[in-house]
Amino acid sequence: MLSFQYFISLFKIYPMDENWETQLQSIWLKLGTISNEEFIHQIKNHTELLTDSQAIADFEKACAFDSTGHEKEAEPLYRSALDKGLTGLRRRRARIQLASTLRNNGKIEESIHILREEKANYSDELNDAVDSFLALSLSSAGEYKEALSLTLKAISKHLPRYNNSLSRYAENL
Secondary structure, three states: OOOHHHHHHHHOOOOOOHHHHHHHHHHHOOEOOEOHHHHHHHHHHHHOOOOOOHHHHHHHHHHHHHHOOOHHHHHHHHHHHHHOOOOHHHHHHHHHHHHHHHHHOOOHHHHHHHHHHHHHHOOOOOHHHHHHHHHHHHHHOOOHHHHHHHHHHHHHOOOOOOHHHHHHHHHHO
């Protein structure tokens, strides 16, 4: 399950229709304060207002299902959003979140494949998220050294000290 703060921190990136996005953010702020069913219902109703992007609508519904522990319902919606041409950071988020969902649904090899592809072909502020979810998938596959190495590398960038040492140790793993 993806964290609520992760979703909220990324909403400010997409100025598609500021009013629609602001209303979407308001619904996300209700997560955990209303029933999961009501939350999903509100997201579904809000995404019906999107007439120009079914890809974004499917993505947001997938996020709602994923965040409320319904990974099986989220998976086809992530796939649909990507198939319909989701772009920008939402596309990157969809790939990361799909991979996480796949791991939770027992499709570990596909999860690893998606995240390795993201790591090799794209670079942005979500690189550490890619590495973190790849580490989880690798751990689920029993690849503990590589998982630990990725985790330590990601963490090393954010430490106030010992960055180089930790990064070198991670490389040696």
